[in-house]
Amino acid sequence: MSFSNLGLRAELLRAVDEQGYSTPTPIQRQAIPAVLQGGDLLASAQTGTGKTAGFTLPLLQRLxxxxxxxxxxxxxxxLAPTRELAAQIGDNIQAYGRYIPLRSHVIFGGVGQQPQVDAIRPGLDILIATPGRLLDLHQQRHVDLSQVETLVLDEADRMLDMGFIHDIRKVLRLLPEKRQNLLFSATFSTEIQALAGKLLNDPTLIEVARRNTTAETIDQTIYRVDREKKRDLLAHLINxxxxxxxxxxxxxxxxxxRLAxxxxxxxxxxxxxxxxxxxxxxxxxxxxxxxxxxxxxxxxDIAARGLDISxxxxxVNFELPNVAEDYVHRIGRTGRAGSLGQAISLVCIDEYGLLGNIERLIKRPLEKRIEPGFEPDPNAKPEPIENGRRRQGASRGTPDARQKQAADPNHRPQRRRRPRRRPQQA
Known part of the structure; x- marks a missing residue:
């Protein structure tokens, strides 16, 4: 099958051909016709499968x-969770829409807003935005969302992970009730299904890869190494x-x-x-x-979300992620669209539990190696990892320390304040 079989107009086919693509990926073969029909869509595909073109091409045609x-x-x-992903989508729209006279612009925080305000002022066919900056500009009356025909939530699972659900709900209240909704996610988690149930109306469901799987084109290897030897091992492997x-x-x-x-x-x-x-x-x-x-x-993890490097x-996982699903997202930066890639993880004894979670998630063991000269200490003992950091010192967390505190009549336990959950900055 070629792109010409998907019902796309000649201007889009010309642009796709100039980008060097001839055969649509599985997500594109299913998503493009579904979006062209005008209905809602719930799509799950592992990263690097070409999903951005799967919604930008039919969106350009409909507009x-x-x-x-x-x-x-x-x-x-x-809507995109990070600046880098928003910019990447904007680049795709510019490339595929070069022969169609539509206006598009990307907005996100961290930069001055005046150029963004100036770009929005005459009106836009397509606005790509991160939630926070979009709400800021709407509150200042710089953008009108009352005529939105199509809403796309890209990498919706990551937006939920980053705490953007409240911002998303605010945005939804600003949109017209009658519109097309397209939701793309790497996984169909319980949270995503709940969001889809409220947002989508009788959606077409597309799932082109098994949940939480890694691309077969990625060679995955674990190097067992002591924590303090990781940097030298990384430099050794690179050289x-x-x-x-x-x-x-x-x-x-x-x-x-520090590592850089x-x-x-x-x-x-x-x-x-x-x-x-x-x-x-x-x-x-x-x-x-x-x-x-x-x-x-x-x-x-957050900064790298959406990176599209050919x-x-x-x-390299210098440190394993605390959440097993993030391993899939990380290594999905390589081995994209059929190309070969290599994923290396440097794993110390503290991270064996995290490694086990990853192997259970992807349903297969990963190859383990030891590089000569970087053998791990067989007598090393693990230190617990809490909230992404090793626990510092034993005075506060060991049973002996707690017993000494309990025996001290002058000791008053400190109350722990519950941290407020805020959307993470990309």
């Missing part, structure tokens, strides 16, 4: 012959195998900064991206990584 928007109005709204483009995941922003600095000192060009970095710094690092001038990009060869 092509409609009325132009009036001042500050939006005809189609695409020994001459890896030229490596995306490395850490759990924390501080860990990403340490690799750079070892003559391995590296930069970090995370929520505390300015948008200009993140854009600069990503551009250098894509162009090949930056050898290693160290990222946190034929990325290597992904």
């Amino acid at each position: 092509a012959d409609g009325p132009r928007p009036k001042a500050r109005q939006v005809r189609a709204l695409i 020994e195998h001459q890896w030229y483009q490596v995306l490395v995941f850490t759990r924390t922003k501080h860990g990403a900064n 600095e340490q690799l750079s000192k070892q003559d391995i060009p590296a930069m970090a991206i995370h929520g505390n970095k300015s948008q200009s710094a993140r854009t600069k690092a990503l551009a250098a990584f894509k162009s090949g001038t930056l050898q290693v990009l160290v990222a946190t 034929e990325l060869p290597h992904v």
Whole structure:
């Protein structure tokens, strides 16, 4: 089957051909006709399967012959969880819609809003946005969502994980009741099904891959190593195998900064991206990584969500994620659209429990190796990982310490304040 069999107009087929694509992926074969029919859609596909084109191509076609928007109005709204994913969707729309006279723009936080306000003022056919900036501009009366014809929630599972559910509900209240809704998610979790039940009307259901599976084109390997030897092992593997483009995941922003600095000192060009970095710094690092001038990009999960790097060869889990599903999302940055990729995980004894959760999720054991010269200490004992960090010291958490505190008549236990849940910054 070719794209010409999916009912797309000549202008879109020309643009697709110029992008070098000839055969649609499974998600595209099913989603494009469904979206063209105008009904609601609930789609699940593992990352890297071409789902963005699966909704942008039919969306462009449906909007092509409609009325132009009036001042500050939006005809189609695409919500994305992170700046990088929003920018990626915007790039796709520009590429596929180059021969169709539609106006589109991307808005997100972390940058000045005036250029975004100026772009929205004459009206837009397509607005790609992160929830927070969208609500800010609507509150200031810079954008009118009362005429939205199509709503797309991309990577809805990640938006829920990041705490955006309240913002999503606020956005939904601003939209007209009659509209087309397209919901894309990597998984069909209970939360996603609940959201779909409230949002979608008799949707077409598409699931092109088994839930929580990894692409067969990804070679996955575990290296057992002590925690303090991880950085040296990573540098060794990069130099020994001459890896030229490596995306490395850490759990924390501080860990990403520290690892990038340490690799750079070892003559391995590296930069970090995370929520505390300015948008200009993140854009600069990503551009250098894509162009090949930056050898290693160290990222946190949220910042890396939506990265679309053509034929990325290597992904390294410097630290395993606390949530097993995030492993699937991480390594899905490589092995995309049929290309081969390699996923390496550096696992210390503290993380064996996390590794077990991952293997149960993907329903298969992963190959384990020990690199000569980096053998783990057979006498090492695990330290619990709590909220992404190892527990610091034993004075507060050991049974002996608690018994001493209980025996102290002057000891008053501290009350723990429950942290407020806020949407995480991308």
